Amino acid sequence: MSETDFVVQCRGLERTYHDDGVPVHALAGVDFDVEQGEFVSLAGPSGSGKSTLLNCIGGLDRATAGSVTVGGVDLATLSSSELAELRLRRVGFVFQSYNLIPVLSARENVEFIMQLQGVSAAERHRDAMAMLDSLGIGELADRRPGELSGGQQQRVAVARAIVSKPVLLLADEPSANLDSHTTAELLQLLADINEQRGMTIITATHDPAVMAFARRRIGLQDGLIVSDQRAEAGG
Numbered sequence: 001m002s003e004t005d006f007v008v009q010c011r012g013l014e015r016t017y018h019d020d021g022v023p024v025h026a027l028a029g030v031d032f033d034v035e036q037g038e039f040v041s042l043a044g045p046s047g048s049g050k051s052t053l054l055n056c057i058g059g060l061d062r063a064t065a066g067s068v069t070v071g072g073v074d075l076a077t078l079s080s081s082e083l084a085e086l087r088l089r090r091v092g093f094v095f096q097s098y099n100l101i102p103v104l105s106a107r108e109n110v111e112f113i114m115q116l117q118g119v120s121a122a123e124r125h126r127d128a129m130a131m132l133d134s135l136g137i138g139e140l141a142d143r144r145p146g147e148l149s150g151g152q153q154q155r156v157a158v159a160r161a162i163v164s165k166p167v168l169l170l171a172d173e174p175s176a177n178l179d180s181h182t183t184a185e186l187l188q189l190l191a192d193i194n195e196q197r198g199m200t201i202i203t204a205t206h207d208p209a210v211m212a213f214a215r216r217r218i219g220l221q222d223g224l225i226v227s228d229q230r231a232e233a234g235g
């Protein structure tokens with residue numbers, strides 16, 4: 001296996017925050033690799049460092065020590081604007097609170113990232129509709145987030161995250177605001193995206209349903225990896 005087969009490589013990754021001058025080691029030396037096409041769940045109690053790890057991988061936060069490599073690029077070598085480009089073109093994010101823009105329709109929310117990328121209006125419109133259709137919510141394209149259920153909003157957020165075909169989809173507690181039935185539907189959607197599109201997915205969760213679903217489960221505690229297990233198949 002060559003280096004480029006790994007979508008993510010973390011080596012001795014540390015992230016230290018200072019809380020009133022007191023150092024908090026959110027990540028205390030994390031080493032792991034994620035291969036192209038994996039579906040990984042970062043599991044651990046609140047405060048174990050899951051969000052910090054996703055944010056360091058996605059270029060929303062920077063390591064204090066050690067390295068994070070995404071698609072063969074060491075993120076420490078990138079300027080702030082290059083990190084923004086990475087987030088725009090190579091990494092898709094899904095958050096627990098959906099983070100849709102309230103005044104835009106579902107379709108316009110999906111188009112938004114493409115607009116930032118400079119994709120033409122006609123192409124944006126076509127790709128956004130195709131993505132919403134493929135996720136089973138094409139008929140909701142003209143509704144604003146406030147007119148959608150939580151599960152529908154999260155589907156729109158997933159559509160927005162993957163419409164530009166990022167190499168990596170990061171989902172931080174994606175089911176935290178969903179009931180168990182809607183969580184199951186979201187997990188099936190993520191599994192389909194992983195299998196049918198070959199997209200690499202890393203979720204952070206303390207939801208046992210999400211942990212059970214991923215094919216690889218990495219346990220975090222106090223900013224360290226304490227377990228790394230692979231299951232047979234998802235579902």
Ligand SMILES: Nc1ncnc2c1ncn2[C@@H]1O[C@H](COP(=O)(O)OP(=O)(O)O)[C@@H](O)[C@H]1O
Nearest residue numbers: 017019024026045046047048049050051052053
């Ligand atoms: N911006 C910040 N400033 C200070 N401490 C932080 C900050 N972000 C996270 N932390 C601390 O880092 C640790 C890990 O947090 P986090 O990555 O959010 O964990 P998780 O997502 O697993 O709940 C916690 O102790 C948290 O309080």
Ligand SMILES: [Mg+2]
Nearest residue numbers: 050051052204
């Ligand atoms: Mg978190």
